[in-house]
Amino acid sequence: MKKAAMIVVILSMLVSLAACGGANETNNGTDNAAGQTGQNGEKSPLQISMTLMGGPKTPNAWSESALEADLEKNLGRKVDIQPIMLPGWDQVQTKINLLMSDKKSMPDVVWYLGSMTKEYDNWAKSGVLVDLLPYLQKDGKNILQYYSKETLFYSWDKTGKFYRLPGDVAEPSAMTTILRKDWMDKLGLKKPETVEEYIDVLRAFTNGDPDGNNKKDTYGLSGPTEWRSFAPILYAYKSDPENFMVQPDGTVKYGAILPQTKQALKVLQDMYKEGLIDPRMIANTDGTKFDEIVQQGKIGSFYRWIDYFNPSSIVAQGFKANNPSGELMYIDPIKGPDGFSSDYPEQTGGWCFISVTGKAEEPGEVVKVLNQMASPETYKLINFGRENEHYKIENGEFKTLVNPDESAKLGLGNFSWYISRKDEANIKNTPEVMELFKKRAETSQPLRELRVEFKSLDRPAWKEYSTDINKLRDQTFYGIISGKLSIDEFDKFVNQYYKMGGQQIEEEANRLYKEQKKEYEEYEKWYAEQIETNK
Amino acid sequence: MLEKRSLLKDVVRDKYLYLLLLPGLIYILIFKYIPMYGLIIAFKEYNILMGVAKSPWVGFLQFERLFRTPDFAQIFSNTIIISTLKIIWGFPAPIILALLLNELRRMFFKRFTQTVIYLPHFVSWVIFAGIIVIFLNPVDGFVNYLIVQFGGQPINFLTEPAYFRSILVITEIYKEVGWGTIIYLAAISGVNPALYEAAVMDGANKFRQMWHVTLPSIRNVIVILFILSLGNILEAGFLQIFLLYNPLVMDVADVIDTYVYRRGIVDANYSLGAAAGIFKSVIALILIVTANKIVRKAGGEGLW
Numbered sequence: 001m002k003k004a005a006m007i008v009v010i011l012s013m014l015v016s017l018a019a020c021g022g023a024n025e026t027n028n029g030t031d032n033a034a035g036q037t038g039q040n041g042e043k044s045p046l047q048i049s050m051t052l053m054g055g056p057k058t059p060n061a062w063s064e065s066a067l068e069a070d071l072e073k074n075l076g077r078k079v080d081i082q083p084i085m086l087p088g089w090d091q092v093q094t095k096i097n098l099l100m101s102d103k104k105s106m107p108d109v110v111w112y113l114g115s116m117t118k119e120y121d122n123w124a125k126s127g128v129l130v131d132l133l134p135y136l137q138k139d140g141k142n143i144l145q146y147y148s149k150e151t152l153f154y155s156w157d158k159t160g161k162f163y164r165l166p167g168d169v170a171e172p173s174a175m176t177t178i179l180r181k182d183w184m185d186k187l188g189l190k191k192p193e194t195v196e197e198y199i200d201v202l203r204a205f206t207n208g209d210p211d212g213n214n215k216k217d218t219y220g221l222s223g224p225t226e227w228r229s230f231a232p233i234l235y236a237y238k239s240d241p242e243n244f245m246v247q248p249d250g251t252v253k254y255g256a257i258l259p260q261t262k263q264a265l266k267v268l269q270d271m272y273k274e275g276l277i278d279p280r281m282i283a284n285t286d287g288t289k290f291d292e293i294v295q296q297g298k299i300g301s302f303y304r305w306i307d308y309f310n311p312s313s314i315v316a317q318g319f320k321a322n323n324p325s326g327e328l329m330y331i332d333p334i335k336g337p338d339g340f341s342s343d344y345p346e347q348t349g350g351w352c353f354i355s356v357t358g359k360a361e362e363p364g365e366v367v368k369v370l371n372q373m374a375s376p377e378t379y380k381l382i383n384f385g386r387e388n389e390h391y392k393i394e395n396g397e398f399k400t401l402v403n404p405d406e407s408a409k410l411g412l413g414n415f416s417w418y419i420s421r422k423d424e425a426n427i428k429n430t431p432e433v434m435e436l437f438k439k440r441a442e443t444s445q446p447l448r449e450l451r452v453e454f455k456s457l458d459r460p461a462w463k464e465y466s467t468d469i470n471k472l473r474d475q476t477f478y479g480i481i482s483g484k485l486s487i488d489e490f491d492k493f494v495n496q497y498y499k500m501g502g503q504q505i506e507e508e509a510n511r512l513y514k515e516q517k518k519e520y521e522e523y524e525k526w527y528a529e530q531i532e533t534n535k
Numbered sequence: 536m537l538e539k540r541s542l543l544k545d546v547v548r549d550k551y552l553y554l555l556l557l558p559g560l561i562y563i564l565i566f567k568y569i570p571m572y573g574l575i576i577a578f579k580e581y582n583i584l585m586g587v588a589k590s591p592w593v594g595f596l597q598f599e600r601l602f603r604t605p606d607f608a609q610i611f612s613n614t615i616i617i618s619t620l621k622i623i624w625g626f627p628a629p630i631i632l633a634l635l636l637n638e639l640r641r642m643f644f645k646r647f648t649q650t651v652i653y654l655p656h657f658v659s660w661v662i663f664a665g666i667i668v669i670f671l672n673p674v675d676g677f678v679n680y681l682i683v684q685f686g687g688q689p690i691n692f693l694t695e696p697a698y699f700r701s702i703l704v705i706t707e708i709y710k711e712v713g714w715g716t717i718i719y720l721a722a723i724s725g726v727n728p729a730l731y732e733a734a735v736m737d738g739a740n741k742f743r744q745m746w747h748v749t750l751p752s753i754r755n756v757i758v759i760l761f762i763l764s765l766g767n768i769l770e771a772g773f774l775q776i777f778l779l780y781n782p783l784v785m786d787v788a789d790v791i792d793t794y795v796y797r798r799g800i801v802d803a804n805y806s807l808g809a810a811a812g813i814f815k816s817v818i819a820l821i822l823i824v825t826a827n828k829i830v831r832k833a834g835g836e837g838l839w
């Protein structure tokens with residue numbers, strides 16, 4: 001039996017090897033063909049293999065040849081892109097590790113997940129990755145100008161080298177406080193600015209029968225069951241229960257245990273008791289379900305995506321279809337008792353990265369290619385196609401001219417997350433939405449400054465204790481909001497937090513924060529010398 | 536035994552039967568036995584980078600971590616309570632339903648009913664949980680609509696610790712009861728009709744026939760399925776609970792599996808997750824072996 005098992009195992013290994021071999025062969029096949037056609041230029045064509053994760057993953061797609069033509073036009077050299085399509089999300093990490101484990105299979109440019117810190121560390125230390133700094137200084141203007149200083153910090157290596165670039169960084173803030181404008185007008189309410197005014201508006205939404213059906217079936221505040229849904233109250237009170245926050249004395253503390261969180265919870269408890277909060281909000285509502293709730297049009301306010309204001313948004317279309325006279329509006333973040341206000345800041349560092357490996361014979365040329373891909377024109381070309389052929393812009397509004405099938409066949413989006421631009425080059429945004437993104441980047445700054453985004457993922461104490469602590473946090477906080485627990489339970493939670501390992505978590509966080517601050521100071525100096533002058 | 540037959544002889548004689556068995560054996564070997572190699576990470580501090588073989592040994596540390604968890608007592612008792620409730624209410628349900636179905640006289644209606652009650656089994660928990668949440672939600676759910684129509688106040692069922700376990704048990708029975716009748720119906724159809732005729736001669740009514748003929752005839756099947764269900768006592772139903780629970784009912788709903796999911800998978804403590812898995816399996820094994828012994832002592836036919 002053992003023998004049989006061995007045979008089975010060996011056979012399956014052989015099969016998978018054969019599959020890999022097959023893939024390589026086809027790749028080589030295209031190499032040769034490209035090599036022969038490209039001998040007209042002075043230099044031999046530049047061959048770049050890159051791992052791709054986004055889009056429809058169409059092989060030999062239009063987007064690929066369009067990119068090659070665009071690169072040739074702009075760089076004056078024939079470029080042959082050899083895409084390596086990565087498998088699905090559950091296998092992508094394994095596949096990247098396999099590709100990177102051998103010089104032969106290594107791609108010239110590797111795309112990988114931000115969670116693969118250990119792999120990245122290994123590659124950087126073993127000299128597999130190319131330091132991009134000199135090339136970026138020379139030919140990386142688009143990239144260096146697009147990414148902010150803060151973002152690039154999370155790609156910076158302490159030794160002053162630059163082994164990776166962020167592949168995709170979300171907009172600094174993608175969310176905003178949203179109100180029903182038609183209800184506001186109908187009830188004659190004025191735009192709320194403070195927590196009291198906001199609660200008054202919610203009260204009117206709940207009790208004033210804004211939909212005019214003589215039934216009390218509307219709610220003030222709703223949202224999916226997650227803490228940022230309560231942003232208009234929580235953030236106004238300077239409370240972020242999910243992150244470490246910088247204290248006035250320079251130390252950092254877990255947001256959930258801060259006294260202002262107690263104040264905010266008390267406000268939310270009173271609101272819930274009064275019926276201003278949708279009871280679905282405190283349990284079992286995920287984002288998808290909430291999108292349906294929005295479309296039903298029975299809620300007055302929620303903290304959700306800026307994208308809802310793009311006419312192409314599916315939620316916006318569904319909402320309009322169900323509520324022809326309904327209209328949504330966005331407002332600036334609500335001000336708390338001491339005047340503080342902030343929107344939800346997204347992570348600054350990026351969630352995926354790209355590196356150039358030692359396999360690339362001409363890393364400088366590769367950086368030129370990446371830099372060209374990061375230019376607004378090329379970005380638009382490979383992600384949306386040609387204007388008037390694949391899409392058109394009408395009154396500043398993006399309209400696609402290809403159906404999803406055709407778009408997949410063209411391979412639009414194949415090169416996603418290779419320095420994704422979230423500015424005007426992302427033409428799916430209307431100018432109004434673009435403006436709003438910019439505004440929210442500013443209005444989310446206060447919380448961004450208070451919140452700690454750890455660069456290091458090596459947090460053993462957090463890993464050991466956070467599951468139990470966060471369970472107790474959610475139990476206590478949702479219990480308080482729903483009125484099942486008294487507000488005094490908050491103090492018990494704080495005591496319990498320190499007993500359950502919060503002490504160790506806090507020490508670890510403070511140590512990391514200090515190290516990171518020092519690192520950031522070094523980085524700032526380095527940035528001023530190396531990048532600022534070359535932007 | 537008159538003649539000691541060698542296994543080889545057996546195999547040669549029944550080679551085609553063994554050939555039929557082979558795919559099943561290979562399947563079990565590849566997907567059940569070979570992966571057991573990974574169990575050793577329960578005794579290691581597993582590190583993705585170092586791999587299974589190179590990660591350092593830590594003895595029983597992972598088990599200690601598991602038992603030292605502040606909520607371990609609560610999680611453990613939740614698991615036992617929920618699955619015991621499911622066995623108490625859920626185990627007899629398909630037997631009763633099978634007995635009732637067996638008495639149906641119109642073949643078409645019987646088949647139709649069977650098909651309809653099987654259906655929920657094929658709906659995944661993800662969808663089924665979505666339906667439950669929609670039906671029970673306090674704003675526009677159907678159940679609360681009825682309550683309000685009769686003049687009551689809407690109830691947020693899924694956030695009430697008092698209701699949560701009942702919801703788990705009821706929805707589980709609703710989903711699985713039809714599927715569970717299959718084995719019992721098969722067993723019932725194997726009962727010798729002569730026994731019923733004899734019972735009728737003795738003046739037994741339908742209920743008496745059920746009690747004195749059908750049930751004793753399928754007793755073995757019931758016992759075997761009961762033993763098997765004991766083996767699942769630490770499986771309170773991960774998907775169902777995971778999809779329905781929320782912070783407000785954690786006290787009554789958090790079970791070993793959901794805890795292991797949050798701590799072991801989401802927070803990447805793989806070794807701890809493996810330790811919890813072994814802990815559960817050992818308890819299940821003990822329960823099955825004991826139950827089997829008891830049944831055999833009492834004169835019944837056990838699993839082996």
